[in-house]
Amino acid sequence: MRIVSGILLVTAFLTLVACSPQSKADSKSDGGVANKVESTLSQTESKEEPAVETSADSVDQEQESTATSIKKGETVTIDGFAEISVSKQKFSKKIEPSKPGNFYTYYESKEDDSTYFALTIKAKNLYTTGIDADEIANVTLIFDNQYDYPTFSTVEENGGEDFTYSNITSVNPLKTTTLYFLAEIPNEVAKSDKPLKAVIKIQDEVFEYTVR
Incomplete structure (x- = not known):
């Protein structure tokens, strides 16, 4: 065991x-x-x-x-800031003020294959103090829903006799100014029948203007 x-x-x-x-x-x-x-x-x-x-x-x-769609002559208001309306659009080799004086500034495309597009906007200052004209709006052209063309701005002075720089121009409260937003674009874009629109940004608001 x-x-x-x-x-x-x-x-x-x-x-x-x-x-x-x-x-x-x-x-x-x-x-x-x-x-x-x-x-x-x-x-x-x-x-x-x-x-x-x-x-x-x-x-x-x-x-x-x-983006809010706007039409030519239609007024839109951004409360406490500005009131704007698109008054004119133009394709041209040469952009002049509305009532050229004896001596005036103009913009001319020197390239054979390009031209200028100008979008004219009337803007009224609703703010309590002056606003720099170049801070009122920002505009971009969009061609065929894919090609972007930035613009620069200039402002009329002396009742439309001349242009002056928008970055040195202050718009007083309740005063209205005329802004031109310019872009030098290819002739192909100017002559095409494809869509062209301007996207207008004002503070946090975005507006869309159909050029064609």
């Missing part, structure tokens, strides 16, 4: 020793699975980054879609 008991004890001991390395292997296997999970999470996070850019693009498109 003692011999049998001894044999059983030895057998049990060998069984425990044999099982021990297998447990370690299982432990290593669990660790490998955890690493794979962490790696997968990292890849998922990196794939989500471009989605932020797409979201930003969607916001820009939404802002464009909220």
Whole structure:
């Protein structure tokens, strides 16, 4: 009976020793699975980054879609800031003030393949103090819904006899001024029958004027 008991004890001991390395292997296997999970999470996070850019693009498109359409002669008001209306549009190699005096400034395209586009805007200052004329509005031309042409502004003075720089001109409260927004564009754009619009930004407001 003692011999049998001894044999059983030895057998049990060998069984425990044999099982021990297998447990370690299982432990290593669990660790490998955890690493794979962490790696997968990292890849998922990196794939989500471009989605932020797409979201930003969607916001820009939404802002464009909220632009208010305006027509020639229609007056729009930005409370406490300004009242504006588009009074004229023109394609020409040479842009002059409405009532040229004896000596006056004008803008002329010197390139054979380009011309000027001018958008004339009447603006009344509704603010309590003077506003710099170049801060009233910002205008961009968009041709065929994809090509952008920035404009620069100039302002009439002396009742329309001359132009002066808009960045040195202050418009007093409740006074109205005439602003010209000019862009030198290719003749192709001027002569085309494809869509052309002017996007007018005034503070946080965006207006869209259809040129053609």
